Amino acid sequence: MDGSDGTGLMRRDVLGGIAAGTAVAAGAMPAAAATTKRKRYVSVGVGSRNRMYQQAIWGPHKEHADLVAAVDVNPGRLALVGKLAAANGAAAPKAYLASEFDKMIREQKPDVIIVTPPDAFHDEYLVRTLEAGCDVLTEKPMTTTAEKAQRILDTVKRTGRHIRVTHNYRYAPYRSQVKELLMTGEIGDILSVDFHWLLNTSHGADYFRRWHATKAISGGLMIHKASHHFDLVNWWLSDMPVEVQAVGKRDFYTPEMARRFGLTGAHERCHTCPEAAKCTFFFDLAADPDLKAMYLDAERYDGYFRDQCVWRPSITIEDTMNVIVKYQGGTTLSYSLNAINAWEGYTIAFNGTKGRLEHVVIEQAGISGLNGSSMGDAIQTRIIPMRGDPRDIPPATGAGGHGGGDAVMLAEIFDPNAPADPLLRRADERGGAAAVVIGVAANRCFQTGQPVKIADLVTGLTPPVYPKMPDHTGPVPMPRPLKKV
Numbered sequence: 001m002d003g004s005d006g007t008g009l010m011r012r013d014v015l016g017g018i019a020a021g022t023a024v025a026a027g028a029m030p031a032a033a034a035t036t037k038r039k040r041y042v043s044v045g046v047g048s049r050n051r052m053y054q055q056a057i058w059g060p061h062k063e064h065a066d067l068v069a070a071v072d073v074n075p076g077r078l079a080l081v082g083k084l085a086a087a088n089g090a091a092a093p094k095a096y097l098a099s100e101f102d103k104m105i106r107e108q109k110p111d112v113i114i115v116t117p118p119d120a121f122h123d124e125y126l127v128r129t130l131e132a133g134c135d136v137l138t139e140k141p142m143t144t145t146a147e148k149a150q151r152i153l154d155t156v157k158r159t160g161r162h163i164r165v166t167h168n169y170r171y172a173p174y175r176s177q178v179k180e181l182l183m184t185g186e187i188g189d190i191l192s193v194d195f196h197w198l199l200n201t202s203h204g205a206d207y208f209r210r211w212h213a214t215k216a217i218s219g220g221l222m223i224h225k226a227s228h229h230f231d232l233v234n235w236w237l238s239d240m241p242v243e244v245q246a247v248g249k250r251d252f253y254t255p256e257m258a259r260r261f262g263l264t265g266a267h268e269r270c271h272t273c274p275e276a277a278k279c280t281f282f283f284d285l286a287a288d289p290d291l292k293a294m295y296l297d298a299e300r301y302d303g304y305f306r307d308q309c310v311w312r313p314s315i316t317i318e319d320t321m322n323v324i325v326k327y328q329g330g331t332t333l334s335y336s337l338n339a340i341n342a343w344e345g346y347t348i349a350f351n352g353t354k355g356r357l358e359h360v361v362i363e364q365a366g367i368s369g370l371n372g373s374s375m376g377d378a379i380q381t382r383i384i385p386m387r388g389d390p391r392d393i394p395p396a397t398g399a400g401g402h403g404g405g406d407a408v409m410l411a412e413i414f415d416p417n418a419p420a421d422p423l424l425r426r427a428d429e430r431g432g433a434a435a436v437v438i439g440v441a442a443n444r445c446f447q448t449g450q451p452v453k454i455a456d457l458v459t460g461l462t463p464p465v466y467p468k469m470p471d472h473t474g475p476v477p478m479p480r481p482l483k484k485v
């Protein structure tokens with residue numbers, strides 16, 4: 001036995017399919033106290049991201065929401081949710097293994113299911129939830145392949161129910177501000193977009209330690225990470241992608257690179273690594289009590305290592321990717337993503353017939369020692385007219401996760417009195433699919449070298465309801481004369 005599950009995936013890469021975990025009994029926990037007025041929520045996949053929803057339900061939104069059950073393949077993480085509930089003065093949600101999902105629906109009669117397992121497992125829960133007649137919200141990416149996206153779109157059509165996809169990046173105040181600026185028409189008709197996203201060797205390297213490094217589970221960074229970015233461009237432009245070209249490669253997170261750095265090569269994981277002292281990519285899972293409780297102590301149930309070696313040969317995702325996307329309205333996007341930089345963040349420029357909007361966000365510069373230099377964390381937004389003086393726009397900011405966007409989004413999800421949103425940031429399955437298909441197409445290009453038409457990937461994908469952009473077809477004043485220099 002090589003430890004693979006027969007599909008070539010190693011067990012420690014795969015946290016489990018929907019029916020996994022049948023062999024281990026779920027931790028016995030008291031059922032949540034019965035409530036009538038508050039909506040009954042269930043969390044599926046109670047790892048790190050789900051904590052945000054738990055805290056929202058037990059904290060600012062407890063008047064409107066109850067977490068009545070939790071579903072996972074790992075009884076260790078299920079037990080943790082019970083402990084966290086108690087620490088937050090809430091009733092422990094009833095724990096169910098993934099194999100008991102249908103039983104959970106029968107017993108708990110949830111109003112809304114929150115889907116946060118690894119990316120490739122979303123579709124199964126989305127389809128079963130829609131068929132059970134419950135509301136559902138899913139973390140991005142909505143799914144990982146064209147076939148799964150098609151299955152979701154077909155189920156939406158058959159059931160007449162919709163999915164909410166929590167594309168939280170739209171809600172960051174400075175990104176919402178960019179949308180507002182584009183909607184004013186100040187830069188005119190947007191002909192092209194130059195968008196470059198940088199991941200560093202802390203958070204960026206982390207993708208290569210976890211399930212994210214297995215393309216069959218995460219879809220690779222084109223899906224797992226870039227779905228955020230493709231969704232932003234789709235929404236910023238209020239447009240739909242039609243064709244994609246791309247190249248991608250993995251050049252850095254490789255055994256060869258480990259050897260060039262003076263290591264003997266790749267190892268299995270950091271926790272037992274014989275060369276830990278020599279490797280600055282060493283990740284100490286035992287040092288952080290939260291990470292230890294969530295992953296190290298729960299390994300005995302599913303064999304999943306959260307600190308796998310970033311140099312190991314079994315990684316199947318790219319670290320360096322370049323993509324060109326054509327949009328229905330004629331705009332072209334030039335996008336790149338790579339995972340080996342000193343800082344995290346992005347630069348984006350919208351090139352319009354009347355001017356250019358530039359937006360730069362620099363995060364985590366200090367972790368690589370940049371803050372002591374001329375460079376530090378920053379948000380910059382600037383409009384540069386075709387001819388004339390640039391205008392710096394003070395960035396809108398907010399507090400909390402993902403630039404302050406998460407709290408705004410959570411209020412919209414849980415608070416029945418949340419105000420209507422003129423920016424239409426709430427994404428459904430159409431927005432979820434429109435983001436994912438660009439990544440799917442890029443992944444296909446990586447293999448074939450050929451452009452991919454979105455219409456060849458899925459059928460029945462209609463444009464989401466996006467905010468209306470200004471009509472630029474009428475006459476415009478000639479720009480002021482060029483200056484003699």
Ligand SMILES: NC(=O)c1ccc[n+]([C@@H]2O[C@H](COP(=O)([O-])OP(=O)(O)OC[C@H]3O[C@@H](n4cnc5c(N)ncnc54)[C@H](O)[C@@H]3O)[C@@H](O)[C@H]2O)c1
Pocket residue numbers: 015016017018019020044045046047048049050071072073074077098116117118119121139140141166168224402
């Ligand atoms: N919007 C964002 O900014 C953001 C940030 C982080 C993660 N995410 C998304 O959230 C999801 C979870 O990511 P994470 O970082 O919490 O991962 P994680 O590994 O910390 O947690 C995943 C959980 O799902 C469980 N699980 C695995 N297989 C399952 C199955 N078949 N059924 C039920 N549960 C299963 C695991 O045991 C684990 O508890 C992913 O889809 C990820 O893309 C989104």
